[in-house]
Amino acid sequence: MTEDELxxxxxxxxxxxxxxxxxxxxxxxxxxxxHWCEAMGxxxxxxxxxxxxxxxxxxxxxTMGGLSGHTGxxxxxxxxxxxxxxAGFAAVVATDCEQEYLRPLRxxxxxxxxxxxxxxxxxxRTKLGAGYFITTRMEVRADGELAGTHCFRILKYxxxxxxxxxxxxxxxxxxxxxxxxxxxxxxxxxxxxxxxxCGKSRFPWLPGCGGCGSAxxxxxxAGGAGTVYSYVVIHHPRFPAFSGPGADGSDGGSMPxxxxxxxxxxxxxxxxxxxxxxxxxxxxxxxxxxxGAGSGEAGAGGVVAGGARPYAVALVELAEGVxxxxxxxxxxxxxVRIGMPVRLExxxxxxxxxxxxxxxxxxxxG
Numbered sequence: 001m002t003e004d005e006l007x008x009x010x011x012x013x014x015x016x017x018x019x020x021x022x023x024x025x026x027x028x029x030x031x032x033x034x035h036w037c038e039a040m041g042x043x044x045x046x047x048x049x050x051x052x053x054x055x056x057x058x059x060x061x062x063t064m065g066g067l068s069g070h071t072g073x074x075x076x077x078x079x080x081x082x083x084x085x086x087a088g089f090a091a092v093v094a095t096d097c098e099q100e101y102l103r104p105l106r107x108x109x110x111x112x113x114x115x116x117x118x119x120x121x122x123x124x125r126t127k128l129g130a131g132y133f134i135t136t137r138m139e140v141r142a143d144g145e146l147a148g149t150h151c152f153r154i155l156k157y158x159x160x161x162x163x164x165x166x167x168x169x170x171x172x173x174x175x176x177x178x179x180x181x182x183x184x185x186x187x188x189x190x191x192x193x194x195x196x197x198c199g200k201s202r203f204p205w206l207p208g209c210g211g212c213g214s215a216x217x218x219x220x221x222a223g224g225a226g227t228v229y230s231y232v233v234i235h236h237p238r239f240p241a242f243s244g245p246g247a248d249g250s251d252g253g254s255m256p257x258x259x260x261x262x263x264x265x266x267x268x269x270x271x272x273x274x275x276x277x278x279x280x281x282x283x284x285x286x287x288x289x290x291x292g293a294g295s296g297e298a299g300a301g302g303v304v305a306g307g308a309r310p311y312a313v314a315l316v317e318l319a320e321g322v323x324x325x326x327x328x329x330x331x332x333x334x335x336v337r338i339g340m341p342v343r344l345e346x347x348x349x350x351x352x353x354x355x356x357x358x359x360x361x362x363x364x365x366g
Contacts, residue, residue, distance in 0.1 A: 001087050003123050009083060010120045010132060016076035017116055018136045024062045024111030028054050028142070033107070036061065053104040059140055059148045060099070062111040080117065080134070084156045089131050091159050098151040109142040118151065131157025167241040169349045178205040180219055188346045190222040190356050192322045203322035222318050224344035226358060229323055231314035231336050242311070312336040316358050324356075331360035 026032070033054050037047050046053055054062075084090070105111075115138035123130055138150040174182050181204070184191035192203040197214035208215050312333040317323045328336050329345070342358035349355055 006083075006087055007120075007122060010080065013076055013080045013117050014119055015116060017074045017114065018077045019073055019115045019138075021114040022063065022065070022112065024113070025064075025066060026062075028062060028105045028107050028109045028111065030107050032061065033058070053106055056101040056104070056148070057099070058105070059101065060138075060150050062105070063113045063138065063140060063150075076117065080120075081156070084132065088158045089156045091129070091131075091157050093128060093155050093157070095133065095153045095155050097153065100149045101147075102149075103142070103145065103147050105142050105147055111140060111142060111147075112144075113138055113140045115139070124155075126155065126157065127160070128155065129157040129160035131155050169241045169353060171353070177207050181205045184219070184221070185346065185354055185356055188354070190224065190318075190344055191219045192222060192318075192320065193217045194220045201320055201322050203324055220320070222320055222322075222344065225319040226316045226342050226344065228328065228336060228338055228340040228342060229315045229317040230338060231312055231328065233310045233312055233333050233336075235310045309333075314342075314358065316342060326355075327357045329357050329359050336360070 030052065033047055033052065036055060036058055037043065040055075042055060044055070047055055115136050118135045118137040119133075120135075121133040123132060133153055133155050135151055135153045138152070139146060140148050140150065172182060181191055192201055193205055194201045194217060195209040195212060195214055196216035196218055198209060198212040200209055200211040201220070202210060209217070310333050312328045313325060314328045314336065315323050315325055316328075328340070328342060329347075331340075341361040343361055345357055345359050346354055347357050
């Protein structure tokens with residue numbers, strides 16, 4: 001089916017219901033607000049006390065159905081997707097969402113919502129392949145009054161033919177707020193910020209202090225010691241760009257934070273398995289507990305050619321008190337543990353990109 005034939009059929013679904021009208025499983029409530037704020041590290045006093053409001057970014061949380069779910073999609077939504085699937089656009093990826101907040105939500109308010117298929121774009125060509133962007137718009141009401149909107153956009157596409165050459169690893173987004181950090185990484189130095197007014201340390205880099213609001217700060221070099229504060233194991237999807245030297249447990253060019261080549265803490269050569277910083281690209285991850293980990297075997301916690309093996313991504317707490325996301329190397333992914341001591345190293349992903357990673361140490365190692 002040509003674009004001229006298909007697009008009018010898709011366009012006809014605009015304005016039709018995407019989901020059946022729903023009611024929030026729970027009213028706006030203080031326990032959920034508290035859990036959200038604890039998870040996000042948000043201590044705004046507006047979210048506490050007798051006159052508390054819910055954080056605006058919780059808007060979608062009040063509509064979620066949990067494991068039991070809600071009524072589900074409408075026939076229009078299912079028919080639109082079936083039409084695209086039949087035309088060869090069977091793959092899907094979430095791209096972005098937009099929220100608009102019209103009034104604060106307060107404990108005790110009841111939530112109801114509905115959503116419509118707002119727009120279907122003309123066919124677009126992307127690196128993933130040609131496809132159509134579909135935007136659904138949800139209206140969220142509190143006690144019958146509109147409180148906010150949530151627009152969610154996906155791409156339904158036909159996957160492009162895969163290149164036979166291994167793609168480069170994703171590039172970090174460097175801007176004026178974090179350029180100093182990446183300049184330090186290029187010199188094998190891990191820098192975080194310390195507020196010049198109140199002395200609070202922060203990472204990632206931000207233009208102002210979250211404690212006192214000051215825009216004055218100093219760059220401080222981390223010593224390199226840290227512990228695994230939390231972690232996930234990435235199983236899927238598989239990223240060919242994450243394979244390459246060191247992915248099978250061989251020497252991939254990792255080096256201590258001092259920049260010296262040498263053996264790892266266990267006496268073996270340097271290893272860069274899985275040495276990519278985690279990115280917000282929608283990769284799914286299996287959370288693990290403090291004493292639980294995945295099954296199977298992997299060389300030094302990395303991925304083999306084609307990204308076939310799982311790898312560990314950790315939230316590392318540095319000795320200086322700040323935390324950052326990176327990879328744990330030098331240990332199989334299923335042996336990473338919360339509280340595990342690690343040491344900063346740097347790995348060269350390609351001719352242009354250097355990344356910080358953390359090598360697991362034996363208990364008691366420095």
